[in-house]
Structures are given as structure tokens and as C-alpha cells.
Amino acid sequence: MIYKQSLLTALLLLLFSVAHGQFDLNHQTNNLFIKPQVRQQILIPDISGYKTLKGDFHIHTIFSDGSVWPNVRVEEAWREGLDVIAITDHLEYQPHKDYTVSDHNTAYQLAQRKAEEMNVILVKGTEITKGEVPPGHFNALFIDDANPIENKDASLSIEAAVKQGAFIIWNHPGWKRQQPDTTKWWDYYTTLKSKNMLHGIEVANSNEWYPVALDWCIDKELTVFGNSDIHAPINLKYDLSNRHAHRPITLIFARDKSMQSVKEALFEGRTIAWYGNIIAGKESLLSELVSASIELKTAFRETKKKGNTWCYAELNNTSDIPFVLQDKDGNEIVLKPLSSVIVKFDKKTAALNYKVMNAFIGSERRLEINIPSL
Numbered sequence: 001m002i003y004k005q006s007l008l009t010a011l012l013l014l015l016f017s018v019a020h021g022q023f024d025l026n027h028q029t030n031n032l033f034i035k036p037q038v039r040q041q042i043l044i045p046d047i048s049g050y051k052t053l054k055g056d057f058h059i060h061t062i063f064s065d066g067s068v069w070p071n072v073r074v075e076e077a078w079r080e081g082l083d084v085i086a087i088t089d090h091l092e093y094q095p096h097k098d099y100t101v102s103d104h105n106t107a108y109q110l111a112q113r114k115a116e117e118m119n120v121i122l123v124k125g126t127e128i129t130k131g132e133v134p135p136g137h138f139n140a141l142f143i144d145d146a147n148p149i150e151n152k153d154a155s156l157s158i159e160a161a162v163k164q165g166a167f168i169i170w171n172h173p174g175w176k177r178q179q180p181d182t183t184k185w186w187d188y189y190t191t192l193k194s195k196n197m198l199h200g201i202e203v204a205n206s207n208e209w210y211p212v213a214l215d216w217c218i219d220k221e222l223t224v225f226g227n228s229d230i231h232a233p234i235n236l237k238y239d240l241s242n243r244h245a246h247r248p249i250t251l252i253f254a255r256d257k258s259m260q261s262v263k264e265a266l267f268e269g270r271t272i273a274w275y276g277n278i279i280a281g282k283e284s285l286l287s288e289l290v291s292a293s294i295e296l297k298t299a300f301r302e303t304k305k306k307g308n309t310w311c312y313a314e315l316n317n318t319s320d321i322p323f324v325l326q327d328k329d330g331n332e333i334v335l336k337p338l339s340s341v342i343v344k345f346d347k348k349t350a351a352l353n354y355k356v357m358n359a360f361i362g363s364e365r366r367l368e369i370n371i372p373s374l
């Protein structure tokens with residue numbers, strides 16, 4: 001009898017829950033138009049001994065003149081496939097400060113937990129923001145406390161950051177509002193560099209890039225950066241529905257995915273700026289990255305003509321970076337991300353030689369590559 005009663009109760013509960021699950025008059029959900037929490041994979045190969053990380057070291061929030069809350073910046077970066085970011089609100093410009101109770105460390109504090117949850121490395125940073133050039137604007141990264149860095153005098157401000165072990169970037173050196181005629185190197189930066197108070201330059205910022213700044217980085221051994229300087233929500237500025245669209249990104253070649261390794265890589269200059277379809281940086285790093293990205297597969301066909309043997313083979317791009325290859329006759333091959341083209345070459349050829357038209361190793365120098373044909 002007891003058995004029958006409990007069976008009946010279970011049956012009633014089951015019927016109730018099925019009915020409940022089928023249609024609850026009090027609460028129904030529909031996720032049809034909800035954006036799933038998905039991370040886009042950015043496929044870029046590692047190079048010898050280093051992991052290729054994707055970073056953006058120049059981001060604003062509502063705690064300066066941005067329009068986004070700090071933890072949302074972390075999720076935007078995670079969704080876009082980034083591994084490391086720095087929130088760098090202006091020290092000297094907070095147009096929303098009447099509406100916030102904050103100091104210069106608040107944005108970092110509000111983003112930290114999200115960064116831990118999403119495995120995004122969050123570098124503590126700030127933007128030292130002086131009007132004219134020089135001095136201009138600088139990002140101080142890997143700082144402990146942004147508050148004592150604020151100072152009317154730019155040099156004292158940078159000095160306070162450097163005392164905390166900061167890495168200093170000269171931001172947007174060709175920004176027209178600061179440099180209307182020309183993008184120019186000033187003695188001020190030579191002095192900073194000589195005092196170990198300048199470590200890198202943004203060769204790309206937002207929708208601008210400054211080829212001449214790449215020459216400065218190469219000549220003066222400064223680290224190259226491609227940063228977004230994003231103020232708006234990221235998908236209001238970039239069409240991220242396009243699989244290959246991305247903000248300006250700094251590629252970092254780090255020993256592993258850790259704060260310490262990122263810091264070491266920046267101080268040792270192991271970065272490439274990736275802006276639109278352009279990559280820019282040191283020849284050795286670009287050469288390694290392009291070689292790791294492009295492979296020539298074994299020839300699938302051979303034909304003989306006038307004593308020559310012609311091979312047909314697939315040239316394959318395994319990365320999300322497109323490559324525009326120019327041969328010695330000026331013919332161009334566009335090797336789109338994650339795709340292949342067929343190339344025809346004489347079997348006697350030891351290597352296929354191309355100039356990579358979108359890989360800059362100087363303002364007017366493109367990377368040249370040799371892809372072994374055997």
C-alpha cells in the first residue's frame with residue numbers, strides 16, 4: 001500500500017514537472033536572439049620558443065573619457081580572442097568624475113575579477129596625458145599605484161611610474177591634433193630614452209598608423225605597439241561580425257601566458273603591431289612569423305615542357321593574417337587568412353622568393369621571404 005502511494009506521488013510529481021516544463025504561465029524564456037558568450041579564436045602560429053599572445057595596451061573606460069564599464073572591457077577582449085589588455089584611463093582627464101566616486105586605480109579594481117574569471121591578463125596601467133608634443137601622451141604599464149603618478153610635470157609623472165617598474169609607451173606620435181604637419185622625433189624623447197624612461201611607441205593607434213615611427217623603433221630599439229585606444233563599445237567601432245575584422249593588436253612573443261612573461265617580452269622588444277591587414281616590426285620577428293604561417297605543400301603535379309619540369313603545389317596560409325606576396329616580376333598573390341593558392345614553379349627552383357607587401361620592417365621596407373620548394 002505504502003509502495004503504491006509513493007509511486008502515485010512520484011507519478012503526480014513527474015506529470016506536474018513535465019507540465020511545468022512545457023509551459024509555465026508565469027515565466028517563459030527564449031534565447032533565439034541572445035548573443036552566446038563565445039570567444040573568437042585568432043589563429044596565429046607560435047614562433048621558436050615563444051607563444052604568440054594577442055594584446056591591446058590602450059583602452060579607456062568611463063573612469064576617463066570612455067563610455068564602457070571596466071569589466072565589460074575584459075569580456076570584449078576575451079570575446080575578440082585577446083589574451084592580454086591594459087586599461088589606461090587618463091590621469092588628467094575625467095569628464096565623468098562628477099558621477100563617480102573613484103581614484104586612478106578604480107577601473108583596474110573593477111576589471112580584475114572578470115579578468116581572473118576569463119583568463120585574460122590584465123596589466124595595470126594609466127595614460128599620462130599632456131596636451132602638446134612634446135611631451136604628448138604616454139601609457140605607463142605594470143604600475144602598482146596610479147595615484148602618485150599624477151603630476152603637472154610630464155617628466156616627473158613618467159619618473160614616478162618608472163620608479164614603480166613601469167614600461168612607458170609614447171602614444172599616437174602622429175596624432176594630427178598634436179602633430180598637424182609631420183610626425184616628428186623631438187630631443188625630449190632622446191632625453192627620456194637616455195634616462196630609460198621610454199620603452200615603446202605606438203606605430204598604430206585606432207584607425208591611424210605612422211610608418212616613420214616604425215623606423216624610430218627599429219633604429220632606437222624601442223618596442224612596437226598596435227593599440228586600439230578604444231573609447232566606445234568595441235563592436236560599435238569595429239565590424240566584428242566580419243570574422244577577420246579586428247582592432248589594432250599587439251602580438252607578443254612570450255615564454256608563456258603570464259604577466260611576468262608579457263612584461264619580459266615587452267622590455268625585450270618581442271612584439272609586432274597588427275593593424276588592419278598590415279604587420280609591422282623587427283625583420284627577425286616578422287620573418288619568423290611569416291615563415292611559420294606560410295607552408296608550401298608537396299607538389300601534386302609535374303609537367304615537362306622544353307626541358308624544364310614544372311611543379312604545381314599549394315601555398316597554404318595557416319594564420320588569420322592575410323599576406324600579399326609579390327614575385328620578382330611584380331606579380332601579386334593575395335594569400336587570404338586560412339586559405340591556399342596554387343603556385344607553379346620550375347622544379348630546379350630551390351626556394352620561392354617573395355616580397356610581402358603588407359609586412360613592414362621599416363617605413364619603406366617590406367619583408368622578403370624564401371620558401372623552400374623541397
Ligand SMILES: [Zn+2]
Pocket residue numbers: 127129137171172
Ligand atoms: Zn592619448
Ligand SMILES: [Zn+2]
Pocket residue numbers: 058060127229
Ligand atoms: Zn588614450
